[in-house]
Amino acid sequence: MGSPNRATRVRRHPERGRYERGEIDAVFDAALISHVGFDDARPFVIPMIHARVGDTLYLHRSPGSRLLRRLEQGVDMCVTATLVDGLVLARSQFHHSLNYRSAVVLGRGRLVADDGEKRLALRAIVDHVLPGRGDDSREPSPKELLATKVLAVPIDEASAKVRTGPPIDDEDDLGLPFWSGVVPLTTTRGQPDPVDPDVPIPDYVRRLVS
Amino acid sequence: MGSPNRATRVRRHPERGRYERGEIDAVFDAALISHVGFDDARPFVIPMIHARVGDTLYLHRSPGSRLLRRLEQGVDMCVTATLVDGLVLARSQFHHSLNYRSAVVLGRGRLVADDGEKRLALRAIVDHVLPGRGDDSREPSPKELLATKVLAVPIDEASAKVRTGPPIDDEDDLGLPFWSGVVPLTTTRGQPDPVDPDVPIPDYVRRLVS
Numbered sequence: 001m002g003s004p005n006r007a008t009r010v011r012r013h014p015e016r017g018r019y020e021r022g023e024i025d026a027v028f029d030a031a032l033i034s035h036v037g038f039d040d041a042r043p044f045v046i047p048m049i050h051a052r053v054g055d056t057l058y059l060h061r062s063p064g065s066r067l068l069r070r071l072e073q074g075v076d077m078c079v080t081a082t083l084v085d086g087l088v089l090a091r092s093q094f095h096h097s098l099n100y101r102s103a104v105v106l107g108r109g110r111l112v113a114d115d116g117e118k119r120l121a122l123r124a125i126v127d128h129v130l131p132g133r134g135d136d137s138r139e140p141s142p143k144e145l146l147a148t149k150v151l152a153v154p155i156d157e158a159s160a161k162v163r164t165g166p167p168i169d170d171e172d173d174l175g176l177p178f179w180s181g182v183v184p185l186t187t188t189r190g191q192p193d194p195v196d197p198d199v200p201i202p203d204y205v206r207r208l209v210s
Numbered sequence: 211m212g213s214p215n216r217a218t219r220v221r222r223h224p225e226r227g228r229y230e231r232g233e234i235d236a237v238f239d240a241a242l243i244s245h246v247g248f249d250d251a252r253p254f255v256i257p258m259i260h261a262r263v264g265d266t267l268y269l270h271r272s273p274g275s276r277l278l279r280r281l282e283q284g285v286d287m288c289v290t291a292t293l294v295d296g297l298v299l300a301r302s303q304f305h306h307s308l309n310y311r312s313a314v315v316l317g318r319g320r321l322v323a324d325d326g327e328k329r330l331a332l333r334a335i336v337d338h339v340l341p342g343r344g345d346d347s348r349e350p351s352p353k354e355l356l357a358t359k360v361l362a363v364p365i366d367e368a369s370a371k372v373r374t375g376p377p378i379d380d381e382d383d384l385g386l387p388f389w390s391g392v393v394p395l396t397t398t399r400g401q402p403d404p405v406d407p408d409v410p411i412p413d414y415v416r417r418l419v420s
Contacts, residue, residue, distance in 0.1 A: 007252065007254075011274065011275065011276065012272050012274065012275050032294055032308075032395075033292065033294060033308070035245035035247075035255050035257075035290055035292070036255070037245075037247035037253040037254065037255035037288070038253050039249050039253050042217065042286045042288070042316060043247040043248050043249050043253055043286055043287065043288045044247065044288050044314075044316075045245050045246070045247035045255055045288045045289075045290040045314070046290070047245075047290065047292040047310070047312050049308065062222050064221065064222065065221065065222050066221065076252045076253055077253065078247070078252070078253045078254050078255045079255075080245055080255040080256070080257065082243065082245070082257040084242055084243060087339055087340055087399075089340065089343065089347070089415070090347070091347060091348055092347065092348040092350075092354070093332065093333075093336050093344070093347045093348060093349055093350055094348075094350050094351075094354040094357075094358070096336055096339065096343075096347070098242075098243070098259065098339075100257070102257050104254075104255070106252060106254075122303065123303075126303050126306055129297055129306065129308075130297055130299065130393075133299065133306075134303070136388050136389070137299070137300070137301060137302065137303045137306070137388050138301055138302040138303060138304075138383060138386055138388065139303060140302075140303055140304050141304075144302070144304040147304075148304070166403070166405050167405065173348060176348055177409070178346050178347050178348065178409075179346070179404065179409045179410070179411060179412050179415060180404070180405045180406070180409075181402050181403050181404035181405050181415075182402070182403045183340075183399050183400070183402050183403075183415065183418055184399070184400035184401070184403065185242075185397055185398070185399060185400070186397070186398055186400065187395055187396070187397055187398075188395070188396055188397075188398045188420075189297075189393050189394070189395055190393070190394035190395070190396060191394070192391050192392070192393050193376070193391050193392045193393075193394065194389065194390070194391035195376050195377065195390045195391050196390070199387070199388075199389045199390075200389070201389060202389050205299070205389060205393065208393055210398075
């Protein structure tokens, strides 16, 4: 890592390109979902929950899904995660932008055959959605494990792209009367809505509320 | 619309499939960005701002980008927008899920040649990001218009997929001691951060703050 190839090099706004593993991992760790692209006579893009374990991104899917059927023949994938951090409002429409963190992994998906690795991946996905939840829920039964396929994608060909900071207007536009600035965006968690109000809300859930 | 084809029919959880144009449009109108998939020897997925005008999704890009170079040869695309509305925490890990709204458009991108349509599309993109902003910013100059390419994708082959409501556990798991329920997620807008504090914050920006 650290040196992009033809496919992963950021072309537009190269100053926004990030190739350090730490920066790529940070985007996948912070993003709840990815959008996964693959080709099945035509391109498809599907939202999926991911989890990162070391150098691997794990995804899961039911056996009958398009992606899994395709995968049995081997399939190139693109896994992209994006967090939008703000609306960037310049005086000129041309320089309007978003502040964002985005990461892309290109690679060949591998179907995870080993039950131990499969359990580890599914556990990581539960804990990615909500840290602590893996310890406080029922683990998959052997039948459920059979009904779930896990894909592993190596974080090898990868890059991130990050924009931060205020809008950058052209010199000539600085005197225009329009308001300009950044409107920050965040994802907030609301009050948990329990199935059974008699079960106390655990700390790891309560802590989420923004 | 209203009847899916092989490519757009929702296979997994068919009860979540939505094929009415109103429901598909609502997802694109609510989502700030899409993830756009296309093939360039291998699959690529890129986050892009979109705007819907009637039956068309508009996207924009700089002329040198991979997608645009590819597009000159004609390119099939998949435009997917996803809003995550909640973490769905079942007692069993197997039935964990997300509440979400997702929409997919499959189609061939058309490069917009007409300057009038191009201006309309770019204006729609600015107003999609922030309603009212188009009237309160400088429109593109002829040079800026040349430096921006606009893609049109017809909303024709399309579907949406929506999950709402509480977790659904198996009967056998209802007695397990784990907390279960939904944690709602929303995107909130923070306090605007101005470039020039002397310019008053306009109403259409101030109204955003959650």
